[in-house]
Amino acid sequence: MATARERLAKATRFYQIIWALCLIGMFIPLISPLGLPVTVSEPVKDYYNSIVELPEGSVIAVSFGASASLLDEQEAQFLATWKTIFKNGYKVIFYCSTEDASIVINNELDEVVPESFGYTYGEDYVILPYSPLGEAGQAAFAQSIRSIYSTDINGDPLNSIPLMQDIDNHEGIDLLIYQYTSCTDIEWAVRQWVVPYKTAVIATTLGCCGPMAAPYYPTQIQGFLSGSGAGTELEVVSGNPGPGAAMSDAKNLGILPFLAAIIWMNVKPFIGKED
């Protein structure tokens, strides 16, 4: 009879093998892409339609709470969203709610350059710097942007920025794109934007947070993206290819060792293998 330490070591080895096989499975499509088609789900279609069906000249606020550590999970969503917005010529106010967000958004907009779509900073889009908003901060932003931000990310006063001249609260916002990485934060947008002001909201988050956004769809939030898979779907539906395709391809084979391990764990008790 194996000791507890030996059993733990054996179990650890088992999981290490599974992890290694998952990694190998993920790498194969990166070297030799499978290129399988992607089916677009309803929440993603509605997310896309909520953007493209806005009237011309609409103003979109992007509550940007990105985490650099989790960028792989969301970058495809971001890039496809920015391209969709810029192609349609909407005005955008990016406001950063996490420490990482202001750095990440600058990096993103180096890749999807708004100026290449005919945008001018200050007139068509503006970036507001990091402020530790939280739920109360979202409420304050919806009530008065200037109560939170007096300047943009470059330190210019909001009153000197043409886009912000007539905008100070939810009344100037036609759509909120609410980006977050902590699953229950979706409730902040619902409580502070949808319930009091009936603002149209769509959300973009991690794969694991999708099931917690779903209870608010489609009544409170009009659509949502969860994880890199939804990012790939947005790339497909919007016609903006990006990094999502490679990620979805990598998942195709990476998941197989995980499934095999589940089957093995369920078969094991019946063939007399030690638990």
Added chain:
Amino acid sequence: MAVFRREIPTAVLSFIGIVILLAFFTTFDIFETLDGVFTSWIPVVSAVSVGLGLIYMIYAQYMNYQRDKNLNNMIYLVVPLIFFAIFFGTAMLVPGNISSDAYQWLYFHIYQNVGGVIYAVMFFTLASSAIRTMRLVTKDPAGGYQFRLEAAALMFGGLIYTLRQIPLFQVYLPGIVGFGELIMLVPNVGGGRAAVIAAALAAITVGIRTLWGKERTTTEVD
């Protein structure tokens, strides 16, 4: 002093809570104005709490080292401080601050990669946990088999939702997309909404207790 630890925080909490409630449920402009002032204070308080958190974290690590002076605890204390000094110093002293090339290099070559690795390892351990959780049958000490209903429910919902997101299964397992969305948008929504309503009722209870000064954990830290 108890009055600073309990009475004053409770009075502040109750006053602000009542004003915000009145702003929501009445039409008097004064409450609306005060509500705006209070909510705009929150980011300031949050920003201060970030600094306090840093001091508290350093103090906790220092006390941990004082309790048990070994090499590991020394590393846990010193290494974060070194990295903090590098990042903070670069952000404050290098021209361009966080937009400078030096800070951007630190950010994208150290911070992002370390963070990404931590999350990747975490997701691998989550996968291991899922494998263990999705064992439908376990052996009891007497050698009999036990069927685990909760594991079956988790496996059913979890696997379908997971497979639905992978192109391989979308192509070769027709119907998985619709079934996955059904799982997500019907039972998940029902359960999720029930949980939200239950949490909202609990929040009302906690809110009332806080306004009455009965929720001691909101004002006192041991």
